[in-house]
Amino acid sequence: MPAQKIEHPDSIIPRKAGVAPGEGPEKGLITLPGETSREAEDLAGGTYLTTKLDTMVNWARGNSLWPLPFGTACCAIEFMSMVSSHYDVARFGAEVVRFSPRQADLMIVAGTIVDKMGPVLKKIYDQMPEPKYVLAMGACATSGGFYRVYHVMQGIDEVIPVDIWVPGCPPTPDGLMYGILKLKDKIERGEIKRG
Amino acid sequence: MSTLTKFSAIPYTGPAPTNREPYVPANVAQTDARGEEIAAKISNNALQQERGQDMPSFSVDRNAIVDVLTSLRNSGFTIPLDLFGVDYPRRSGGRFDVVYQLYSPQANERVRLKVRVAEDESIPSSVGVFKGYDWYERETFDMFGVKFEGHPNLRRILCHEMFQGHALRKDYDPAQRWLLTEQGVAKLLPKIDPKFENVDTDFERVTLNLGPSHPATHGTLRIVVTLDGETIIGADTEIGYLHRCFEKMAETHTYQQVIPFTDRLNYCSAIINNVGYCMTIEKMLGIEAPARAQHIRLMLSEFMRISDHIICIGTNLVDMGALTNFWYLFQPREEILGLVESCCGARLLPTYTRVGGMAVDAPADFLANSQRLVNMLPKFIDDVEKLIMKNRIFLDRVIGVCPISQEDALSYGFTGPCLRATGVPYDVRKASPYLGYETYDWDVPIADGGDTYARFLVRLEEMRQSLRILQQAIDRGLPPGPVIVDNPYVALPPKERVYNEMESLIYHFKLIMHGIQPPVGEAYFQVEGGNGELGFYVVSDGTKNPYRVRVRPPCFPIFEAYPQMITGQTIPDAIAGLGSLNIIAGELDH
Ligand code: SF4
Numbered sequence: 001m002p003a004q005k006i007e008h009p010d011s012i013i014p015r016k017a018g019v020a021p022g023e024g025p026e027k028g029l030i031t032l033p034g035e036t037s038r039e040a041e042d043l044a045g046g047t048y049l050t051t052k053l054d055t056m057v058n059w060a061r062g063n064s065l066w067p068l069p070f071g072t073a074c075c076a077i078e079f080m081s082m083v084s085s086h087y088d089v090a091r092f093g094a095e096v097v098r099f100s101p102r103q104a105d106l107m108i109v110a111g112t113i114v115d116k117m118g119p120v121l122k123k124i125y126d127q128m129p130e131p132k133y134v135l136a137m138g139a140c141a142t143s144g145g146f147y148r149v150y151h152v153m154q155g156i157d158e159v160i161p162v163d164i165w166v167p168g169c170p171p172t173p174d175g176l177m178y179g180i181l182k183l184k185d186k187i188e189r190g191e192i193k194r195g
Numbered sequence: 196m197s198t199l200t201k202f203s204a205i206p207y208t209g210p211a212p213t214n215r216e217p218y219v220p221a222n223v224a225q226t227d228a229r230g231e232e233i234a235a236k237i238s239n240n241a242l243q244q245e246r247g248q249d250m251p252s253f254s255v256d257r258n259a260i261v262d263v264l265t266s267l268r269n270s271g272f273t274i275p276l277d278l279f280g281v282d283y284p285r286r287s288g289g290r291f292d293v294v295y296q297l298y299s300p301q302a303n304e305r306v307r308l309k310v311r312v313a314e315d316e317s318i319p320s321s322v323g324v325f326k327g328y329d330w331y332e333r334e335t336f337d338m339f340g341v342k343f344e345g346h347p348n349l350r351r352i353l354c355h356e357m358f359q360g361h362a363l364r365k366d367y368d369p370a371q372r373w374l375l376t377e378q379g380v381a382k383l384l385p386k387i388d389p390k391f392e393n394v395d396t397d398f399e400r401v402t403l404n405l406g407p408s409h410p411a412t413h414g415t416l417r418i419v420v421t422l423d424g425e426t427i428i429g430a431d432t433e434i435g436y437l438h439r440c441f442e443k444m445a446e447t448h449t450y451q452q453v454i455p456f457t458d459r460l461n462y463c464s465a466i467i468n469n470v471g472y473c474m475t476i477e478k479m480l481g482i483e484a485p486a487r488a489q490h491i492r493l494m495l496s497e498f499m500r501i502s503d504h505i506i507c508i509g510t511n512l513v514d515m516g517a518l519t520n521f522w523y524l525f526q527p528r529e530e531i532l533g534l535v536e537s538c539c540g541a542r543l544l545p546t547y548t549r550v551g552g553m554a555v556d557a558p559a560d561f562l563a564n565s566q567r568l569v570n571m572l573p574k575f576i577d578d579v580e581k582l583i584m585k586n587r588i589f590l591d592r593v594i595g596v597c598p599i600s601q602e603d604a605l606s607y608g609f610t611g612p613c614l615r616a617t618g619v620p621y622d623v624r625k626a627s628p629y630l631g632y633e634t635y636d637w638d639v640p641i642a643d644g645g646d647t648y649a650r651f652l653v654r655l656e657e658m659r660q661s662l663r664i665l666q667q668a669i670d671r672g673l674p675p676g677p678v679i680v681d682n683p684y685v686a687l688p689p690k691e692r693v694y695n696e697m698e699s700l701i702y703h704f705k706l707i708m709h710g711i712q713p714p715v716g717e718a719y720f721q722v723e724g725g726n727g728e729l730g731f732y733v734v735s736d737g738t739k740n741p742y743r744v745r746v747r748p749p750c751f752p753i754f755e756a757y758p759q760m761i762t763g764q765t766i767p768d769a770i771a772g773l774g775s776l777n778i779i780a781g782e783l784d785h
Binding site: 070072073074077078080081084085086099111112114115116117118119120122123124146147148149150151152169170172 | 358506529
């Protein structure tokens with residue numbers, strides 16, 4: 001699946017070589033060193049960009065998500081597949097798996113959350129610094145899945161807010177990646193504003 | 196106390212609990228004769244022989260259970276396989292059956308004991324006879340409210356602290372939830388091992404909590420340790436953080452609908468669970484899957500075993516800092532999952548088997564793909580072995596770490612690689628072969644020492660043995676024929692016939708609406724899962740829903756022994772040891 005193209009006026013426009021700001025049809029282009037003969041010249045040579053600070057920050061956040069795998073069950077195994085060699089989520093900048101909530105900004109809840117786990121999930125979510133995003137992976141985290149029963153939480157939104165739901169039981173690694181890309185879009189569009 | 200009812204309760208759709216006469220299959224005479232021999236040896240008046248369907252079976256008076264268990268243990272039944280309850284609410288003379296199952300490795304046979312107990316009665320605890328029964332008794336207490344007198348620590352094990360009632364009783368509403376708040380979470384304080392009680396070091400004693408969300412627990416285990424300096428002097432564990440109520444769910448679904456739930460027990464080797472459950476039901480029905488289905492089941496089971504061991508070894512090495520092996524080993528694992536996907540369309544949790552056979556036939560290139568995998572896997576296993584087995588750091592971290600003696604392992608009820616690492620060559624595939632394992636040429640690897648190193652060696656060698664079986668299976672080729680039995684009361688007729696023939700349409704409708712209805716009775720069947728003996732005990736009352744499904748998860752007794760194994764070790768050793776036990780939370784917590 002190709003990466004999603006960002007089509008929003010605030011987003012950073014794909015870079016083009018050698019066109020100074022104001023000269024091309026779009027304003028605020030990035031031109032990186034080495035791409036233009038005017039590279040050594042002053043700022044007007046193109047090594048700067050103009051955009052909104054929010055957009056810039058969101059762009060950076062969306063491209064370097066540090067996931068905290070809150071893996072409890074079968075979905076966690078598919079999460080492992082996604083980070084390991086074959087699927088390799090490093091391609092989308094989300095491979096820095098942190099097990100400490102203090103160092104992560106994306107909580108991937110992979111697996112069934114039972115009532116006994118509820119307080120733990122809440123506590124770990126509270127420990128994450130802002131900005132933080134939550135991705136509910138799989139049917140169980142989303143709605144309890146096919147466990148409509150006495151000890152299973154019927155969706156993690158009973159205790160924490162969720163930004164992206166990924167369907168499947170388990171979602172395939174590609175499905176989970178798609179979820180992460182969707183989240184990235186959402187962040188870059190500035191739709192998630194918390195903290 | 197507060198209840199949380201976000202959804203309307205599902206009413207219990209199962210049949211009214213009945214007390215029909217158990218159904219008696221043909222092979223009963225044989226087990227009866229053997230039962231008499233055992234009864235003669237034990238010679239205890241409290242022991243009454245029952246008509247066991249699949250193994251010698253006795254009913255025992257509750258006050259004599261400890262004596263009977265002791266004499267059975269002394270006469271060779273050294274592995275406590277299982278202990279669980281069954282609820283018959285309308286029965287007079289004791290509402291609950293508490294069932295004990297033991298195995299004798301020398302005689303290679305099993306025995307089942309049943310104790311009747313009423314709601315207000317209690318059973319003497321048998322923790323003194325078998326260490327493993329500690330958790331099983333807690334579980335029976337949690338699920339049924341049966342009290343065990345003299346149990347050292349009889350509290351809930353799977354359900355949370357604020358849970359009310361006993362979930363597996365027939366009158367418990369399956370959808371009734373109870374809210375656990377942060378204030379309700381109990382504090383765990385491990386008991387300090389008597390060996391260390393009076394040791395005076397210069398260090399302060401610290402209690403440390405690992406989990407339930409900790410990178411090294413790979414799931415949802417919680418371990419609390421008391422440290423003296425770096426030494427663990429007391430440890431305790433808490434489980435149930437993934438208690439998904441498999442057994443209750445099974446009671447509210449039809450026999451076919453239970454299969455997806457079995458996938459999610461040991462999710463690293465899901466097909467083995469499917470096979471185990473389906474074969475239990477087949478045993479109840481007295482049918483056998485066609486040869487082609489059995490062949491596919493066997494091959495995929497072995498592939499799954501390899502994949503299970505790959506996850507165990509890979510993640511265990513990650514915990515020790517050897518990340519390369521993980522990346523490296525996951526490549527062939529993906530290929531194995533790809534093979535499963537080519538068969539049935541799902542990767543991890545395929546739900547590929549059906550009662551009576553397989554859902555669909557394997558694709559035409561199944562054997563060719565399997566051969567490709569069998570050719571490529573040895574290189575991966577050899578490479579990993581080379582990477583670690585001559586690595587001084589690795590060896591220092593595993594040799595002598597978290598050992599368990601053979602005697603203790605038996606007393607806890609270990610099976611599988613962890614038991615074989617202590618030198619007991621018990622493997623269900625050899626002891627009571629199914630799917631034709633007896634016709635293949637392979638060995639059961641054992642190691643001695645029972646430490647983390649031994650478990651590594653056993654797992655590595657088991658992968659090679661699985662490859663041996665697979666090679667022979669590929670050479671034999673898939674037998675021709677259908678993959679599911681031609682029995683309209685068990686298997687759905689093919690779609691084209693359903694659309695064109697009235698009779699098939701009716702069978703289809705009947706089977707969907709009324710399900711499979713095995714005869715009244717009980718059956719236990721065991722397969723060798725990735726972690727050891729995976730057993731299913733099913734009671735049928737002749738309707739479409741199982742009356743009781745009990746799973747014997749191999750991890751359960753293994754994790755029970757963990758506090759004992761890590762006492763006296765250090766935290767890094769405990770982590771290395773935990774990985775080598777391959778605790779799968781889905782299976783552990785049912
Ligand atoms: S959604 Fe399915 S695969 Fe994921 S944890 Fe739940 S049962 Fe397991």
